[in-house]
Amino acid sequence: xxxxxxxxxxxxxxxxxxxxxxxxxxxxxxxxxxxxxxxxxxxxxxxxxxxxxxxxxxxxxxxxxxxxxxxxxxxxxxxxxxxxxxxxxxxxxxxxxxxxxxxxxxxxxxxxxxxxxxxx
Numbered sequence: 001x002x003x004x005x006x007x008x009x010x011x012x013x014x015x016x017x018x019x020x021x022x023x024x025x026x027x028x029x030x031x032x033x034x035x036x037x038x039x040x041x042x043x044x045x046x047x048x049x050x051x052x053x054x055x056x057x058x059x060x061x062x063x064x065x066x067x068x069x070x071x072x073x074x075x076x077x078x079x080x081x082x083x084x085x086x087x088x089x090x091x092x093x094x095x096x097x098x099x100x101x102x103x104x105x106x107x108x109x110x111x112x113x114x115x116x117x118x119x120x
Contacts, residue, residue: 001100004045006054007034016086020093042069063107073108
């Protein structure tokens, strides 16, 4: 299981996910860095079997309308600390891994107080 963090996701989360034993890269390390368009980010994630982590609602909309990206984690926590976000991932990474093994298309929405899974 490997992750691609969108532009508004902290490098601290990238490092934390890597410390849990998973490959994780930031969008600033690929293609046109922070200038990379959403469609190119989705295509890169799908072509390379990454789970895209984002706060951007446009990716959620694209998941439902275009089924792209195929694997998406949408963070809906508002203004939380990096440590709070790292804790959420640390506590739930096993569930994310099981979902990734079982389904080829899914959306995980991390909300305050709950996590929702949608599979296609």
